[in-house]
Amino acid sequence: xxxxxxxxxxxxxxxxxxxxxxxxxxxxxxxxxxxxxxxxxxxxxxxxxxxxxxxxxxxxxxxxxxxxxxxxxxxxxxxxxxxxxxxxxxxxxxxxxxxxxxxxxxxxxxxxxxxxxxxxxxxxxxxxxxxxxxxxxxxxxxxxxxxxxxxxxxxxxxxxxxxxxxxxxxxxxxxxxxxxxxxxxxxxxxxxxxxxxxxxxxxxxxxxxxxxxxxxxxxxxxxxxxxxxxxxxxxxxxxxxxxxxxxxxxxxxxxxxxxxxxxxxxxxx
Amino acid sequence: xxxxxxxxxxxxxxxxxxxxxxxxxxxxxxxxxxxxxxxxxxxxxxxxxxxxxxxxxxxxxxxxxxxxxxxxxxxxxxxxxxxxxxxxxxxxxxxxxxxxxxxxxxxxxxxxxxxxxxxxxxxxxxxxxxxxxxxxxxxxxxxxxxxxxxxxxxxxxxxxxxxxxxxxxxxxxxxxxxxxxxxxxxxxxxxxxxxxxxxxxxxxxxxxxxxxxxxxxxxxxxxxxxxxxxxxxxxxxxxxxxxxxxxxxxxxxxxxxxxxxxxxxxxxx
DNA sequence: AGACTGCGTTTCGTCGAGCGCAACGGAATG
DNA sequence: CATTCCGTTGCGCTCGACGAAACGCAGTCT
Numbered sequence: 001x002x003x004x005x006x007x008x009x010x011x012x013x014x015x016x017x018x019x020x021x022x023x024x025x026x027x028x029x030x031x032x033x034x035x036x037x038x039x040x041x042x043x044x045x046x047x048x049x050x051x052x053x054x055x056x057x058x059x060x061x062x063x064x065x066x067x068x069x070x071x072x073x074x075x076x077x078x079x080x081x082x083x084x085x086x087x088x089x090x091x092x093x094x095x096x097x098x099x100x101x102x103x104x105x106x107x108x109x110x111x112x113x114x115x116x117x118x119x120x121x122x123x124x125x126x127x128x129x130x131x132x133x134x135x136x137x138x139x140x141x142x143x144x145x146x147x148x149x150x151x152x153x154x155x156x157x158x159x160x161x162x163x164x165x166x167x168x169x170x171x172x173x174x175x176x177x178x179x180x181x182x183x184x185x186x187x188x189x190x191x192x193x194x195x196x197x198x199x200x201x202x203x204x205x206x207x208x209x210x211x212x213x214x215x216x217x218x219x220x221x222x223x224x225x226x227x228x229x230x231x232x233x234x235x236x237x238x239x240x241x242x243x244x245x246x247x248x249x250x251x252x253x254x255x256x257x258x259x260x261x262x263x264x265x266x267x268x269x
Numbered sequence: 270x271x272x273x274x275x276x277x278x279x280x281x282x283x284x285x286x287x288x289x290x291x292x293x294x295x296x297x298x299x300x301x302x303x304x305x306x307x308x309x310x311x312x313x314x315x316x317x318x319x320x321x322x323x324x325x326x327x328x329x330x331x332x333x334x335x336x337x338x339x340x341x342x343x344x345x346x347x348x349x350x351x352x353x354x355x356x357x358x359x360x361x362x363x364x365x366x367x368x369x370x371x372x373x374x375x376x377x378x379x380x381x382x383x384x385x386x387x388x389x390x391x392x393x394x395x396x397x398x399x400x401x402x403x404x405x406x407x408x409x410x411x412x413x414x415x416x417x418x419x420x421x422x423x424x425x426x427x428x429x430x431x432x433x434x435x436x437x438x439x440x441x442x443x444x445x446x447x448x449x450x451x452x453x454x455x456x457x458x459x460x461x462x463x464x465x466x467x468x469x470x471x472x473x474x475x476x477x478x479x480x481x482x483x484x485x486x487x488x489x490x491x492x493x494x495x496x497x498x499x500x501x502x503x504x505x506x507x508x509x510x511x512x513x514x515x516x517x518x519x520x521x522x523x524x525x526x527x528x529x530x531x532x533x534x535x536x537x538x
Numbered sequence: 539a540g541a542c543t544g545c546g547t548t549t550c551g552t553c554g555a556g557c558g559c560a561a562c563g564g565a566a567t568g
Numbered sequence: 569c570a571t572t573c574c575g576t577t578g579c580g581c582t583c584g585a586c587g588a589a590a591c592g593c594a595g596t597c598t
Contacts, residue, residue: 022333024584025556029295030337037361044575059576064291068299078575082362084393087400090359091418093351168381224360233546243448265356293555294585313546323587328547347546 022033028053029061034083036071041081099230100132102263103221107134107232110256114249116236120221121157122229123165124149126173128158136236151210153191154184155178156218157231159204163195164220164228170195183208203250204231208238215241217249219257224265232257297322298330302351305340310350368499369401371532372490376403376501379525383518385505389490390419390426391498392434397427401421405505420479422446422460423453425487426500428473433489433497439464451476472519472528477507484510486518488526493534501526 017083028051035050036042039128042050045214048058062080065071069085100120107118116136121128127149152158152173162170177186185191198204203219220228235241241249261267297320304319305311309389311319317327331349334340338354363369372389380387385405388396396418421427421442431439439461446455454460467473472488489497503522504510510518530536 020521022336023298023329025292026298026333027336029292029298030333030339033358034337038356040361040365043452045573055558055575056577057557060291060556061295062291063576064295064299067296068303070299081365082358084362084391084398086358086362087398088393088418089302089306089351089355091399092309093353093355093359155314166377166381169384172381172384224356224483240379262519263353265353314544325548325588326586329585332547472557 019224020117025061028057029065032058032061032065033070033086036080036082041074041079041099047080072141095256099221099260099264103132103230103232103260104134105148106256106259107132108236110134110252111136113252114236114239116234116249119157119233121150121161121231121233123152123161126152126175128155128161128231130154130157131242134164151180153180153186154180154206154210155233156204156206156216156235157233159195159198159206160218160220160231161228163198163204180210181208181212185209203254205246205250213238217241217246217253219250219254220261221257221264222261222266224267229264230260232260281496294330297326298334301327301334302339302355305349305351310343312348316349328484363401366400368490368529368533372499372501372529373401373403375525375528376401377500379403379503379521380405382521383503383505385503385510385518386506388426389501390430390502392421392430392442394418395421395444397421397424397430398502399426400499404525409426420447420449421473422455423449423479424502425473425485425504426502428464428467428475429487429489429500429502430497431460432467432473449479450477450481454478472523474515474519482507486510486515486522488519488523489530490526490533491530493533495535498533499529501529 031051031114032047035047039046039050044059044062045055047062048055062071066080066083069083069088072083073080099122103120107120111118111134114136118134118136119130120132121130123129128151130148130150152162152227152240162173174188174191177188177191178184179186179261185194194204194259203217205217207215214235215238216233218231219231219244221230221232223229232253234249258267301316302321304316308315308319313328313331314324316331317324320327331340333344335352338352338357338505340349341352342349368391369389376387376389380403383405387403387405388399389401390399392398397420400420412486419427421431431442434442443457444458446457446460447453448455454463463473474484474486476484483504484507485502487500487502490499490501492498501522503518527536
């Protein structure tokens with residue numbers, strides 16, 4: 001796109017260009033950061049080739065990025081990689097990013113789409129701690145559990161949170177598996193099998209396990225490292241959340257959880 | 270400056286910006302990121318004032334940054350803040366840092382063995398910069414500290430990092446010793462004594478010095494030359510990390526730190 | 539209700555900043 | 569010792585970034 005003296009008169013054709021793309025050289029500099037994020041370590045020549053520009057065109061933005069500590073040179077051979085300045089910026093970012101705040105609008109939509117109650121929970125002191133709740137449209141609603149500690153092995157949220165732990169931590173977190181209903185999982189073996197299933201399919205279900213007549217479906221919320229940091233669930237009376245509706249609800253709740261995860265920096269794009 | 274005839278002699282009001290040489294517009298764009306990191310949330314006009322440039326000169330870099338998700342608009346009022354793109358870059362950064370890469374599995378094991386949170390920090394610009402964090406099993410996570418600046422004199426990690434400096438560098442790094450709790454060390458003399466103790470025993474402890482109720486134990490990570498390049502800590506509530514547990518925790522954290530040091534090439538005979 | 543103020547955003551003409559080129563210095567490699 | 573490949577730098581030309589001003593919109597004052 002160096003020189004294109006073509007078609008000045010063709011106004012409508014150029015409408016495909018995204019309006020207000022911004023500053024070209026900044027765009028390139030950010031492209032450099034993304035290249036380094038993808039490749040990990042690269043020389044100026046390599047970066048230039050990746051962007052399709054001249055060496056010097058790549059070098060000077062890199063020098064500027066280096067002055068701001070966003071990239072740094074490796075000792076061996078003048079190669080570049082992302083620097084600690086990025087981490088400093090990330091610190092300021094996470095300070096502003098609150099899980100509840102980011103999740104809330106998505107919870108609202110999920111509650112609206114399903115008509116059921118949506119909960120967000122994190123792991124805390126050997127139990128699930130409910131951080132937020134958005135009530136569904138129906139009059140018949142579960143209790144408000146915000147701020148309460150809920151058993152891990154008898155809820156969909158709990159299962160999702162447990163599925164993110166390794167065996168050692170699982171053992172420490174799990175105490176006695178209390179019985180709440182005849183369908184509560186009270187043996188370690190079956191619970192481990194259930195958690196493995198949760199990991200595989202990416203969501204958890206609990207039907208009449210904490211309370212007879214109560215059904216819930218939950219999916220994991222992940223941070224930038226991919227760790228499970230929270231869980232989002234849709235819950236309602238079992239006569240409304242029937243197995244026939246599971247497919248639909250599972251899709252909605254997993255998509256919502258993925259969306260929140262993206263807002264926390266997980267995944268690409 | 271279009272008009273302004275012969276204004277060459279006039280001193281340009283470049284304000285306090287850290288001018289990195291190279292590409293001007295990139296420099297400004299990165300300045301915008303730093304402004305947002307400092308202020309947290311700002312409008313275009315505010316950013317422009319901060320940089321000492323015209324509104325539109327600030328707006329377009331912002332638009333470019335937004336296109337790369339490095340900044341995002343808040344719903345209310347078109348204000349801007351740092352975006353999730355920063356987090357993705359940060360994830361890529363830590364993934365490529367040798368130290369984090371080598372330390373992570375050991376951190377996981379340490380977190381699992383102690384049940385507490387493990388942090389890895391390096392010295393950066395007169396403060397401790399947290400590179401990685403593995404949450405303990407009782408994941409009561411008030412904030413994610415990764416990327417944050419932490420005072421050096423009031424934390425176990427900070428003391429370890431300071432203990433690796435000679436007197437000249439110590440003076441350069443230490444500013445005013447802020448008071449956070451009644452137990453914070455705020456005088457140079459006692460701090461030097463404390464650092465000497467850290468050097469002798471090979472670990473540092475901080476009880477209620479940064480925050481009442483917060484206790485941490487840290488040990489040094491060394492590179493090939495034996496220099497202290499990072500610090501690894503175990504931290505948790507003071508009621509769980511009692512003095513009776515210090516012996517056990519100190520052993521675990523020092524062994525873990527030594528293991529990481531070995532992986533970085535330290536101590537091979 | 540109407541004028542006003544302040545915001546983010548857009549347009550436009552000008553000019554200097556950033557681009558491509560080519561040359562430089564240094565370090566591996568044969 | 570010649571060669572090759574790298575990051576880095578000086579230079580002239582050109583295009584892209586800048587500043588000024590106008591615009592649409594919201595909230596606010598009178």
